[in-house]
Amino acid sequence: MVRLSSLPQAExxxxxxxxxxxxxxxxxxxxxxxxxARVALISTAGxxxxxxxxxxxxxxxxxxxxxxxxxADLHLSHVSVxxxxxxxxQDANTLFPLERLRALAGAGEIGSVADWxxxxxxxxxxxxxxxxxxxxxxxxxxxxxxxVLLVPV
Amino acid sequence: xxxxxxxxxxxxxxxxxxxLIREHTEKIQPPRALWVPFDLGRPFGVPNDADFQxxxxxxxxxxxxxxxxxxxxxxxxxxxxxxxxxxAWSCPVQIPAPAPETELEALTQSLLSEVRLLHPWYDEGLxxxxxxxxxxxxxxxxxxxxxxxxxxEAASGAEVSPDGYIQEMPLxxxxxxxxxxxxxxxAAAAQPGATPTVKDLNDWFFTGTRLGxxxxxxxxxxxxSLGRAVIPxxxxxxxx
Numbered sequence: 181m182v183r184l185s186s187l188p189q190a191e192x193x194x195x196x197x198x199x200x201x202x203x204x205x206x207x208x209x210x211x212x213x214x215x216x217a218r219v220a221l222i223s224t225a226g227x228x229x230x231x232x233x234x235x236x237x238x239x240x241x242x243x244x245x246x247x248x249x250x251x252a253d254l255h256l257s258h259v260s261v262x263x264x265x266x267x268x269x270q271d272a273n274t275l276f277p278l279e280r281l282r283a284l285a286g287a288g289e290i291g292s293v294a295d296w297x298x299x300x301x302x303x304x305x306x307x308x309x310x311x312x313x314x315x316x317x318x319x320x321x322x323x324x325x326x327x328v329l330l331v332p333v
Numbered sequence: 334x335x336x337x338x339x340x341x342x343x344x345x346x347x348x349x350x351x352x353l354i355r356e357h358t359e360k361i362q363p364p365r366a367l368w369v370p371f372d373l374g375r376p377f378g379v380p381n382d383a384d385f386q387x388x389x390x391x392x393x394x395x396x397x398x399x400x401x402x403x404x405x406x407x408x409x410x411x412x413x414x415x416x417x418x419x420x421a422w423s424c425p426v427q428i429p430a431p432a433p434e435t436e437l438e439a440l441t442q443s444l445l446s447e448v449r450l451l452h453p454w455y456d457e458g459l460x461x462x463x464x465x466x467x468x469x470x471x472x473x474x475x476x477x478x479x480x481x482x483x484x485x486e487a488a489s490g491a492e493v494s495p496d497g498y499i500q501e502m503p504l505x506x507x508x509x510x511x512x513x514x515x516x517x518x519x520a521a522a523a524q525p526g527a528t529p530t531v532k533d534l535n536d537w538f539f540t541g542t543r544l545g546x547x548x549x550x551x552x553x554x555x556x557x558s559l560g561r562a563v564i565p566x567x568x569x570x571x572x573x
Contacts, residue, residue, distance in 0.1 A: 203361060
């Protein structure tokens with residue numbers, strides 16, 4: 181559904197004209213088999229726990245989300261009319277599938293779920309995330325993570 | 334999102350990602366991406382459907398078995414839509430048609446009546462799910478009537494300076510509008526009957542409620558800079 185041609189013209193033009201950084205192709209890292217993988221989630225939905233600082237527009241910092249977080253404690257401070265929030269309101273797995281990931285780990289389809297997951301603010305320029313993204317990569321490695329699932333909103 | 338994929342993969346960690354806007358992902362060319370044909374805001378397709386969400390999850394994790402060159406795959410299934418007939422949902426709470434009132438007090442009372450009509454269903458939704466997305470302003474739902482009053486006063490041109498919120502004026506109005514919208518959507522989705530689609534909810538809110546069809550447009554007239562932050566482009570009116 182979300183091809184630019186399917187959106188209202190003004191929104192399609194805004195998204196289509198959004199400047200995108202160019203990257204040299206990145207060589208793919210060989211991941212362990214899924215049954216041995218330790219998987220972490222990174223969201224750009226501006227997710228955080230209720231008592232965390234909310235995100236500010238354009239922020240490049242991140243929040244940590246513990247692997248055993250109660251979904252009742254999850255808030256979303258990326259406020260925009262350009263994406264649906266009713267899915268998140270009804271079920272946080274719609275954009276942060278931690279419960280589904282836990283189930284796959286329970287069934288042995290993946291090795292384990294990370295102890296810590298991360299969230300950034302949406303609509304932040306990727307160039308501004310070089311430093312904080314690198315910090316998160318170090319934190320993931322300390323957690324023993326082998327495989328990362330990035331989820332936009 | 335794709336930029337983060339490059340940043341993290343280059344440190345030696347394998348990444349995979351959901352792509353929502355194909356054109357953006359084609360430009361950034363992240364290491365691994367699964368394009369999904371879902372609404373923005375719903376990268377796993379649909380709420381409360383564990384089987385479908387898990388299928389998407391397996392598909393995007395499955396890309397981790399690939400190495401070599403960057404790759405982008407398509408997820409072929411559309412999100413399940415309920416009801417089958419997109420026009421089948423309607424909000425069971427009948428909100429009185431707006432009366433041609435312009436006085437601030439009458440407008441405020443009208444909006445508060447609407448909020449009180451919806452409050453029992455908001456409470457039911459909260460009980461059923463055990464969670465709410467309300468609270469981006471830092472206040473809990475106990476402040477919903479206060480917020481309705483603030484936004485109505487601001488929409489009427491009165492100067493407001495509410496206390497106890499995280500954000501500062503006038504940006505605060507965007508967040509109050511969002512918390513109120515969350516309250517309405519959670520209340521509407523909790524009612525019995527067919528499950529509303531995203532379009533059902535948006536059509537109802539922006540054409541069938543006092544807040545969405547009247548007060549927020551007045552708010553945008555008072556605070557023009559809030560326009561695109563409060564009213565989606567497809568509901569913008571010609572005069573804006």
